[in-house]
Amino acid sequence: MKRARIVVAGGGPVGLAFACASAGSEITVIEASPARRAMEGGFDLRVFAVSPGSRAFLRELGAWDLLDAKRIAAVKRMEVSGGGGSDLRFAAPAGGALAWIVEAGAIAAALEARASRIPGVTILRDTAATAFGASASGSWAELASGKRVEGDLLVGADGPDSPVRAAIGLAAEERPYSETAVVANFETQRDPQGLARQWFREDGVLAWLPLPGRRISIVWSAPTAIADELSALDPERLAERVRDAGGAALGDLRLDSGVARFPLRSIRVPRPVAPGVALIGDAAHAVHPLAGQGVNLGFQDARRLAEILGSRPPLERPGDFALLRRYARSRREDVGGMHQVTDGLDRLFSRPGPRAAAIRNAGLRVVDRTPWVKRFLASRAVR
Ligand SMILES: Cc1cc2nc3c(=O)[nH]c(=O)nc-3n(C[C@H](O)[C@H](O)[C@H](O)COP(=O)(O)OP(=O)(O)OC[C@H]3O[C@@H](n4cnc5c(N)ncnc54)[C@H](O)[C@@H]3O)c2cc1C
Incomplete structure (x- = not known):
């Protein structure tokens, strides 16, 4: 079979994972941002809760073992609180973890290091793609320099504002949440000991994710007026607000x-494919971060698209619509399910007032006492 030539717009974690998973093809990754600098000392502000399924995938790609284990925290337990004394508790099986908290920059750097060693993979950094075209018989991306990169397939891994999606005319249903996520890292008085905590509060959803040692990363998805207020606080006041919102659980x-x-x-994006083009990662779906699943969904897109391309019959072209539709169909349930879960939780938990709080707490109690529902939620979280 002829080697597929694939143009990937976007060298974020998902585009790079796709490049690593597509060994055997000729891949050109076009990434607008300049080369990454290694993090030293302080922790990256952006972290991902990497699911066991994604970790296994990153391991297969040879990227997981390039990460510095000292900068990764395993989540052994998780507590979700509805604010009315009702908690939902998850624990990892003995010796396992529910997720691993890893710096976003470290994952992308490890994937890039792997991809750049694979014969046939070229990474063009500091290079924006400005125009795109796609058909079953050939696709292209034009660079800011005017040069065209041509291939059999164009993959849009170019994030939530995807220029590929816009240029090809793939319709996206976009809905702003009335919330803004405030993200920061804190030193804590006590060691979080692998416990991730999440509170559904009147003023938003607050997550404390363990980092190695006495540190946490927080994501506070708050109504925008409250997020404005939080980000304007001086460091001491912000630390007090976050401490108090979490019941001073770590001092x-x-x-x-x-x-x-x-x-x-x-x-x-109801149809993330067209002849000669496929979207993966946030270009194909953006979900609320309350479930910490965005990049995990994207890694599964990358894995699935690479598998389908790698196992195509000899006469099928990489840009054939039928092949790309197989990819889209195979991702529909996972992506649709995650939208439903995150949007449903957001609607339930963003409703103010004591009545809504009572419903939330009753719901959490039912889930906590119903083993099969808990198993279902845990299995969705760890894919
Ligand atoms: C507050 C917050 C917390 C989150 N926490 C988690 C979490 O715990 N776990 C999790 O799984 N997910 C989480 N997510 C989601 C996660 O950040 C995204 O799902 C993930 O970054 C998507 O990766 P991507 O590679 O698809 O897109 P991106 O990371 O957006 O990368 C797209 C890349 O494309 C490049 N690009 C764009 N346009 C062009 C162009 N024209 N030419 C060349 N390059 C271009 C960009 O420079 C960028 O590098 C969180 C999101 C938010 C907002």
Whole structure:
């Protein structure tokens, strides 16, 4: 079979994972941002909760073992609180973990190091693609320099604002949440000991994710006015607010990073493929971070698309619509399910008032006492 020539727009974690998973093809990854610098000392402000399924995939790609184990925290237990004394508790099986908290930059750097050693993979950094075209018989991306990179398939791994999606005219249903995520790292008085905590509060969803040692990364998805207020606080006041919102579960906190804000939105792309083009990662779907699943969904897109391309019959071309539709169909249930879960939780938990709080707490109690529902939720979280 002829080697497929694939143009990947976007060298974020998902585009790079796809390049690693597609060994045997000729891949050109086009990435607009300049080369990454290694993190030293302080922890990256952006972290991912990597599911066991994604970790296994990263391991297969040879990227997981390039990560510095001292900078990774295993999540052994998780507690979700509805705020009315009702908690939902998950524990990892003996010797396992529910997830691993890994710096976003470290994952991308490890994937890039792997990809750049694979024969046939070329990574063009600091290079934006400005125009795209796709058909079953050939696709292309044009660089800012005017040069065209041609291939049999164009893969849009170019994030939630996907220029590929816009250029090809793949419709996206975009809905802003009325929330903004405030993200920061803190030193803690006590060791989080692998316990991830999440509180569904009147003022948003607050997650404390364990980092190695006495540190946590927090994501506070708050109504935008509250997020504005939180990000304007001085470091001491912010640490007090975060400590108090979490019931001082780890004692006093000290801000150990900058503070970043991410406006949140849901993006659904009913048809993430067209002849000669496929979308993967946030270009194909953006979900609320309350389930910490965005990049995990993207890694499964990358894995599935690479598998389908790698096992295609000899006469099928990489850009054939029928082949790309197989990829889209195979991802529909996973992506649709995650949208339903995160949007449903967001609607339930963003409703103010004591009545909504009572329903939430009753719901959490039912889930906690119903083993099969808990198993179902845990299995979705660890894919
Ligand atoms: C607050 C917050 C917390 C989150 N926490 C988690 C978590 O715990 N776990 C989890 O699984 N997910 C989490 N997510 C989601 C996660 O960040 C995304 O799902 C993930 O970054 C998607 O990766 P990607 O490679 O698809 O897109 P991106 O990371 O957006 O990468 C896209 C790349 O494309 C490049 N690009 C764009 N346009 C062009 C162009 N024209 N030419 C060349 N290059 C281009 C960009 O420079 C970028 O590098 C979180 C998200 C938020 C907002």
